[in-house]
Amino acid sequence: MSDLLLDDPALLARLAPYARHAVGEAARFARKLHAEEVAPEHLLSSLMFDEDCAASRVVIHAFADPETIATEVLALCPGITVVGSARCLPFSVRGVELLFAARAGAAAVRSVSVEPAHLFAAAAEHLDTEARSRLTDAGFSAAPPAAAPAAGAEGEAVAEEGPLFRSFSTASKRVLGAAGNAAARFERDAIAPAHVLLGCLEIDEALRDAAGLTVARTRMLLSDRDADPTPPPRGSLPAGAELAALLARTAADADTLGLLGAILDHGASELRQLLTRQKVTAAVVGRCLGVFQDPDPPGPI
Numbered sequence: 014m015s016d017l018l019l020d021d022p023a024l025l026a027r028l029a030p031y032a033r034h035a036v037g038e039a040a041r042f043a044r045k046l047h048a049e050e051v052a053p054e055h056l057l058s059s060l061m062f063d064e065d066c067a068a069s070r071v072v073i074h075a076f077a078d079p080e081t082i083a084t085e086v087l088a089l090c091p092g093i094t095v096v097g098s099a100r101c102l103p104f105s106v107r108g109v110e111l112l113f114a115a116r117a118g119a120a121a122v123r124s125v126s127v128e129p130a131h132l133f134a135a136a137a138e139h140l141d142t143e144a145r146s147r148l149t150d151a152g153f154s155a156a157p158p159a160a161a162p163a164a165g166a167e168g169e170a171v172a173e174e175g176p177l178f179r180s181f182s183t184a185s186k187r188v189l190g191a192a193g194n195a196a197a198r199f200e201r202d203a204i205a206p207a208h209v210l211l212g213c214l215e216i217d218e219a220l221r222d223a224a225g226l227t228v229a230r231t232r233m234l235l236s237d238r239d240a241d242p243t244p245p246p247r248g249s250l251p252a253g254a255e256l257a258a259l260l261a262r263t264a265a266d267a268d269t270l271g272l273l274g275a276i277l278d279h280g281a282s283e284l285r286q287l288l289t290r291q292k293v294t295a296a297v298v299g300r301c302l303g304v305f306q307d308p309d310p311p312g313p314i
Contacts (some may be wrong), residue, residue, distance in 0.1 A: 016040035017051055018251040024260040029268045031307035035060060035068075036260070036272075044245045045203075046092025046103045050253040053280050058086040060269055067305040068269040071298060074305070077291035085287055091253075093177065093203060095193035101192050105203040105241035110133040116171060116180065123170040126182040130156075132189075133213040133220050144238040148226065151234055156223035188212040195232075195239075197308040205241035255281070268307045274298045 017040040019025060025033050039056040048055065050302035060068045061083035069079040087094070088101040091110055095102055104112065115135040119127040137145070137155035171180040178186070189196040189204075194206045213227045214221045221228065252260070276284055277295040290295070 016044075016249055017285075018249045019260075020252075020256060025056070025313050027265045027267075028263065029266050029307065030269075030310045031066065031250075032268050032272055034116050034310040035063065035066060036313075038063065039131065040250050041245075043090075043092065043250055044248075046090055046093040046094060046206055047109050048090070050091070050251045051254050051256050052253045053093050053259050053276060053284065054090040056088055056256065056259075057276055057280070057284055058083045058271065060273060061086065066269040067301075068273040068308045070291055070305045071270060071273070071301045072291070074301065075292050075294075075297050076295055082287065082291055082293070086284065089283055095189050095192060097193045098106045098199070100193070100197050101204050102196055102201075104106070105205040106243035106245060107206050107241045108204045108209065109137045111139040111206050111209060112177060114138065115185075116177065117173055119180065125170060125172060125180075127180050127185050128182050129188050129213050129217040129220060132185055132209055133217070133224075136206045136210040138215060141238060141241075142208065144207060144235055147234045147238065148231065150181075151230065152225045153231070154223060156220065162308075167220040169260050184216060188216045191215045199236075199239050201240055203241065205239060207235045207239035207241075211235070214271050270298055270302055270305060270307075274302075 016037040017025070025036060028036070036056065039059040040051045042059040042062075043051045043055040044053070060066055061072065061079040064079070072079045072082060084101065088096045093104050093112070095104075111132070112135075115131040116127050118131045118134060119313055134155065140148070181189075186211065189212060192204050192208040195208040195215075197219070199208070201208070211228060211232060213222060214226070214231055224231070226234075232241060259275055259279055262279045264271050267275070273293075273303040277288060277293070277298060
């Protein structure tokens with residue numbers, strides 16, 4: 014399985030072919046969320062997004078909605094995401110790049126926090142060429158970051174290492190929330206630089222004045238250039254300790270129903286409670302073993 018690194022590859026070899034495919038899909042899903050390792054949350058969410066697997070069909074049999082479960086689990090998944098009131102969305106590849114660029118920009122001027130101005134400058138820099146050209150032709154100005162408090166005796170400068178959002182100010186976190194809402198309005202599945210730019214303009218009046226364009230005008234100009242189609246990097250992700258332990262406790266030759274049953278029996282309490290609230294229980298899964306079948310995997314396993 015090239016998408017998942019396990020200290021004990023035999024854990025995957027024990028599974029039925031489509032279950033091995035499902036674990037690989039979980040690794041690809043984790044990579045899309047920019048996670049550092051694959052967790053049971055990625056596996057469960059990925060299973061629920063798979064309309065063909067036995068696990069999601071049993072959920073429907075239990076009169077629950079796999080998409081609702083997947084969306085709720087997504088908010089628990091490790092990765093770089095924005096959890097909003099209606100949706101949880103990951104950042105696109107260039108969206109993540111701009112977040113790190115904004116932190117680096119704040120560190121370069123020894124700011125004590127990453128401010129909306131740093132996000133604004135990084136978002137403008139990471140727009141695609143056509144989007145940036147449209148805005149420039151309409152009078153847009155990518156203003157430099159406004160002066161932010163410099164580090165001194167009262168505080169430390171932003172560090173370029175460590176948890177990404179630790180040094181983001183409250184205003185910057187509001188910008189990212191607004192960016193998530195902008196992506197949702199455009200019906201995108203990831204937050205791209207264009208959405209962060211819109212979030213900056215919506216939240217920060219000074220940046221809006223400096224940019225020279227209203228939020229509505231900017232949204233219109235970006236309406237068909239807001240998405241970031243950059244694919245996630247290829248390669249394997251390591252299985253986290255919790256996923257490795259879960260696979261070790263999964264029955265030999267288990268299909269995706271077996272994986273779902275293992276999560277119900279041995280998964281984190283938040284996952285078990287979430288499934289139980291949707292009337293998806295170990296008893297329901299047990300009754301359906303052998304009744305619902307996985308399809309053949311789409312390729313070599």
